[in-house]
Amino acid sequence: MPTIRSWALALFAARHVVADFDPLSLVDPLIGSDNGGNVFAGASLPYGMAKAVADVNGQNTGGFATDGSGVTGFSAMHDSGTGGNPSLGNFPILPQLCPDDVIDNCKFLITDRAVNYTNASVVATPGYFGVSLTNGIDAEMTATEHAALYKFKFPTGDNGTGSKPFVLLDLTDLWQSRQNASVSVDATTGQIRANGTFLPSFGAGYYQSFVCVDFAGSPVNDTGIWVNNRAGTEVKDLFVTRGFNLFYIQAGGFVTFEPSSDGVLYARVGVSLVSTEQACQNAEKEISEPSKDFKRIQSAAESAWREKLNPVSVKADGVSTSLQQMFWSGIYRTMMSPQNYTGENPLWNSTEPYFDSYYCIWDAFRAQHPLLTIIDPSAQSQMLRSLLDIYKNEGWLPDCRMSLCKGWTQGGSNADILFADAYVKNLTGIDWNFAYEAMVNDAENEPLEWSYEGRGGLQSWKTLNYIPYLDFDYLGFGTNSRSISRTLEYSYNDFGLATVAKGLGKDSAAKYLSRSTNWQNLFKKDQTSFINGTDTGFKGFFQPKYLNGTWGYQDPIACSALANFCSLTSNPSETFESSVWEYQFFVPHDMSKAIELLGGAEEFISRLDFFHESGLADIGNEPVFLTVYDYHYAGRPGLSTKRVHYYIPSSFNATEDGLPGNDDSGAMGSFTVFSMLGLFPNPGQNVYLISTPFFESVSIKHPETGKTATIRVSNFDPTYKDIYIQNATLNGQPYTKSWIGHEFFLHGMTLELTVGDNETASTWGKSADDLPPSSSVSSMLSM
Structure with missing residues (x-):
């Protein structure tokens, strides 16, 4: 039978x-x-x-x-x-x-x-x-x-x-x-x-x-x-x-x-x-x-x-079936959640869409929602409208939500990043003045219970310009931990707010841009790091700081893949589900300043290599995603491509145990898709970091404009030995930048990449003018 x-x-x-x-x-x-x-x-x-x-x-x-x-x-x-x-x-x-x-x-x-x-x-x-x-x-x-x-x-x-x-x-x-x-x-x-x-x-x-x-x-x-x-x-x-x-x-x-x-x-x-x-x-x-x-x-x-799946097409000659399965299955899982519960919300009456299972935005803002913005912008718009309707009826944008309930906040108010990302990518159907109001509420008003909405420690954030270790916070209540990761995440949340504020012509843009620099206040330039008693040789790490401005201490390797996992309930720490080693690379809006504080481009690359090769990196958790591509900001985009080809397929493959960690509503799947597509988002900014696709060509037809964007690889090598970009053209014209904006998808451009086997010989994307933008050297400072 x-x-x-x-x-x-x-x-x-x-x-x-x-x-x-x-x-x-x-x-x-x-x-x-x-x-x-x-x-x-x-x-x-x-x-x-x-x-x-x-x-x-x-x-x-x-x-x-x-x-x-x-x-x-x-x-x-x-x-x-x-x-x-x-x-x-x-x-x-x-x-x-x-x-x-x-x-x-x-x-x-x-x-x-x-x-x-x-x-x-x-x-x-x-x-x-x-x-x-x-x-x-x-x-x-x-x-x-x-x-x-x-x-x-x-x-x-x-x-x-x-x-x-x-x-x-x-x-x-x-x-x-x-x-x-x-x-x-x-x-x-x-x-x-x-x-x-x-x-x-x-x-x-x-x-x-x-x-x-x-x-x-x-x-x-x-x-x-x-x-x-x-x-x-x-x-x-x-x-x-x-x-x-x-x-x-x-x-x-x-x-x-x-x-x-x-x-x-x-x-x-x-x-x-x-x-x-x-x-x-x-x-x-x-x-x-x-x-x-x-x-x-x-x-x-x-x-x-x-x-x-129809908007996406690939030319996969010579590409293994397993790699193709990873790609298409990643897109599929990206559309599993959030779930459309419109008509199934008993909490309030509304004509707006209601989506649930934002599980959690801390995980999903990094790749999942940016991917939906490209391949299903209508659904992404509905999800953001749903978030605004939650704010309208419950008073706060969620950082996590499931089963009609408020989910635990893991870091900052990361719905702010979703709105900043949608704003700079011209997502339609959003009431942007109302979205700005909701984002300001996150930045200015502390809820009584900030463990499941908004931000805690705002009094210290506004006066001390960091979240203190063992903060004295009588305005609201939550898990009094994560002072380092919350400081870094609040900084990026405020950058997202500054972006939307500037776009809407709001006077507050300069204030929030200034607050986005607060992450620097927890950088301790003489801090060292040891592994099993051996000095790693690197100096300068984020550290917790008390209310009086004196330094506390967290071992930089704590909460890493070499130490105990840190969550909200078990082993709460000053970083969340990630180490100081990992968080030193999370300054998405100002990587130029981070590289400067960490000793310059060569020292930064050395740190990144050590992080990924020493066992410190946890590729099974979302904060690691951007670190794979941070080489772009140091003028070595080819090293990002090299790192991607290490993790795919060693950690991401087409087997039943082919994910290195929880998929988190498609976060791992969307990381895989973007990596294989050759354009990785820095969410909240109009930036996609260019690397070499895993296919000879990939095309995406925008569901709303009808325009088709194509990334084509000249000299494509399905054995993936020739993976380093030597030069590029955009719509037939030379293109030297290591990044591109969302206009690529909206207007249906063609990016052609010529690849070879030598990373050091290539000059593409390495000059100062070709680096992705950072706030400390960009036009945003004119606000």
Whole structure:
């Protein structure tokens, strides 16, 4: 008998055989499904709310993992690539065959019911997920915007265990954060309605979730509810709380069915954050005939993904299939979140879009949102409008948000960078005066609880011009740590505000530009750094500073890949998820001044090399991204290309463990895409740093202007020995700068790069006039 994997892949290939090229054939949702990538591997539409996949009891942050753990259910809401606690996974359903058709012989508890899957059976393609369980049940699923459709195929004939298909619904989520929940099972139709109150996985507060499950394909035999490991058919309704002394009561509803001749049972699952009635309406509207709609819905999902990938085209002659899979899969994962919850926000009434799962902007502002600005500017505009609507109704721009809740702030107010980036790239549809107001609110007003909105320590920021170590902050409250990283991030946040203020003709631009230099106040020029007692030979690092201006101390290697990880809760430090060594390279707006303080260009390059080659660099976390390209600012852009070709494919590849860290809603994927594209953003500025693409040519047709921008490599070498740019032309004219602006995409320009094998012999991009801009030497000083 052919497996799900074999016939589904054959069907997928056959469906598109007439096309010369289908990018979906190179999308592999299983990249990063092991080793902590935490990707969502299941069925979803672009930015879709419904996300159907098998949930496992191993690495289940995104629901499913290819780690060989057991399947505990199938649920229809997930986040992708997040760290920390598992997110969503509300109300999983699980099909079984119970021994002797006795209800109490069924397996209810999560620890008991987990069933292994056959590794070779896993099939994941855009809009589809399939898996075969070792109990003989095959599962397939696809999704619409607010509903999931499951197709379960039970073994037929005498299997010695039981013949009546059984499906349970569990009143839980992946994190088991349920506070209370209700379930109701219709005795005639078998429809299951459930709702519950849950906790966000990385934030404060709570949210309510609703689900509506209908079945088709087999007549209903019986229904009921279950609590812990016992069930009954007389009672059809249940309410459950967290449990006595917080003991977690496992409970839910179930339906048994008469066996059908083909063993196929369909489950339609509608989801909502508003009401159970709306969950049912969503399902009925989007999936009218569950037993007939599966192929139609899967095809519609594929079409939606194909449309989103359509602006991008590559000439990939000689490029390995795995590298092409990395590229297209990275674009795909970039459009998994934020999720479009428009019409599903019960918190306020609005005609504006509502997106959720900004998880988190601290991770996503660096590459994910800049990529969306290029390939899906309409969606990016809607996301920023959604952020402004959150500000309008809750008083602050979020730095992180999920499940209708405020997420923990990791660094600065980095939504400010998203707006600065959109402003300099002429993103349309934004009320810029209102955006400026929201950004000023971040910069000037401290919230009472700055652990999940705004900025803390603003009194010190304005008077001392840095965030002090052990700050005395009575205006608001948050985790009193990260004084170094917050100082650097607030500096860049204020630069973003200065950029928008200048563009709008606001008098405040000069003030915020001045505040963007505050990072310099934590640079200690005589600070040394040792590793295992050996002096690294470098002097001058950021250090914490007390309120009275005296220096504190943090080992520069603390929080690096050579030391303990630093988070908000475990091992809080003066840098967040990153070391002083890493943060010395994070001055995105004034790398020229940073290079000067660090001893000049040659010393800076030596530091960068040591950082990346000593084990200090954590390529699995987003603050490292720009350090890969910081060589541009020292006049050695070829060294950035060399570094990229080290990390791709050594740390980023097309395997199931092919991501070095959490994908973080597509952050790792977008880093890969930009790196392979040959243009890497310095977000918040109209700057893309030029390196050599991994393809002979890459073209992007702007979805709004219709203009096509092309990067072409002359003398392209698919063995990647000749990767150093020797010279370049832009629209046929010599181009010596190592960077380019967003006009390249808006106006459809052509950048042609001639490459060779010698980095030192090339003069391209190395002169002072060709370096990317820095605020201390740019025209912004005239404000």
